[in-house]
Amino acid sequence: MEIARADVEAKLEQHHADSFAWAMACCGRERSEAEDVLQTSYLKVLDGRAAFASRSSFKTWLFGVIRRTAAEHRRWRAVGRFRSRTIDPADPAPDPATLVTHSESSARLLAALARVTERQRQLLHLVFYQDLTIVEAAGVLGISVGTARTHYERGKQRLREMLTVENDR
Amino acid sequence: MSDDDRELRDRFAHLRAEDRAGVPAFRAPSAAARWSWSPRLVVAAAIVLIALVLARPDATPPRLAHEVDLGAAAWRSPTDFLLVTPGRELLRSVPALGSPETLAPIDLRGRSSAPESTQS
Numbered sequence: 001m002e003i004a005r006a007d008v009e010a011k012l013e014q015h016h017a018d019s020f021a022w023a024m025a026c027c028g029r030e031r032s033e034a035e036d037v038l039q040t041s042y043l044k045v046l047d048g049r050a051a052f053a054s055r056s057s058f059k060t061w062l063f064g065v066i067r068r069t070a071a072e073h074r075r076w077r078a079v080g081r082f083r084s085r086t087i088d089p090a091d092p093a094p095d096p097a098t099l100v101t102h103s104e105s106s107a108r109l110l111a112a113l114a115r116v117t118e119r120q121r122q123l124l125h126l127v128f129y130q131d132l133t134i135v136e137a138a139g140v141l142g143i144s145v146g147t148a149r150t151h152y153e154r155g156k157q158r159l160r161e162m163l164t165v166e167n168d169r
Numbered sequence: 170m171s172d173d174d175r176e177l178r179d180r181f182a183h184l185r186a187e188d189r190a191g192v193p194a195f196r197a198p199s200a201a202a203r204w205s206w207s208p209r210l211v212v213a214a215a216i217v218l219i220a221l222v223l224a225r226p227d228a229t230p231p232r233l234a235h236e237v238d239l240g241a242a243a244w245r246s247p248t249d250f251l252l253v254t255p256g257r258e259l260l261r262s263v264p265a266l267g268s269p270e271t272l273a274p275i276d277l278r279g280r281s282s283a284p285e286s287t288q289s
Binding site: 009012013016017020021024031035039042043046101102103105106109110124125128129156159160163 | 173174177178180181183184185187188189191192193195197198
């Protein structure tokens with residue numbers, strides 16, 4: 001079923017805030033990279049390189065496009081880093097500017113999230129931040145529900161431990 | 170949902186509310202931006218074209234700037250004279266034993282062909 005461009009733009013605008021937050025989560029909360037990833041994803045959707053097949057909700061499908069685009073960006077950046085021989089620490093911790101714009105509680109949550117694995121972080125974001133079910137989150141990440149559930153439980157456990165440690169300090 | 174889950178959900182909801190303030194305005198990509206990937210395509214096409222030209226099986230090998238005609242080159246070793254030894258012609262030829270005309274056939278019929286037994 002072909003969706004008119006105006007309709008697609010309206011849907012993109014409707015999910016824009018959530019999409020931006022998801023792009024931030026996929027890009028280690030690097031704002032400029034997240035904006036690039038989001039624009040590239042919108043471009044793919046609008047010019048038909050990514051076609052919605054109505055097998056899931058538009059939001060989960062769009063999140064899948066954003067995740068794959070972020071992975072492509074990361075690969076291009078890795079090639080660029082190799083060519084320029086610059087060292088880019090792969091520390092997913094949020095930058096100080098991000099921490100300044102958030103409350104202490106949110107900053108602590110972001111710091112704890114930065115210390116779980118990428119898969120766990122993405123699952124926790126999709127379930128707790130975006131209010132998706134584990135089945136939907138598994139669809140976004142392209143993994144089985146069982147694997148998603150395992151990562152989700154482990155990530156949740158680890159996040160709780162770190163937040164408890166932070167609270168005790 | 171457990172209390173722990175609820176606490177986590179509250180924390181994420183709080184983060185989400187704070188994030189909303191920093192979300193950039195939505196803007197659909199322009200038509201010009203839609204072609205921004207075309208330079209990559211052009212570069213990829215050029216690389217493929219060059220690879221095809223270089224990998225052509227019937228391509229002649231590149232000519233050397235200074236080719237040497239080995240057939241026209243003559244070289245003699247300065248120690249060749251040591252190989253010129255006396256009587257070396259004998260070693261390099263088959264000795265002639267004379268022409269067949271000069272050899273008289275041996276008439277074996279005039280002679281007794283086989284020695285007879287002396288015992289009767």
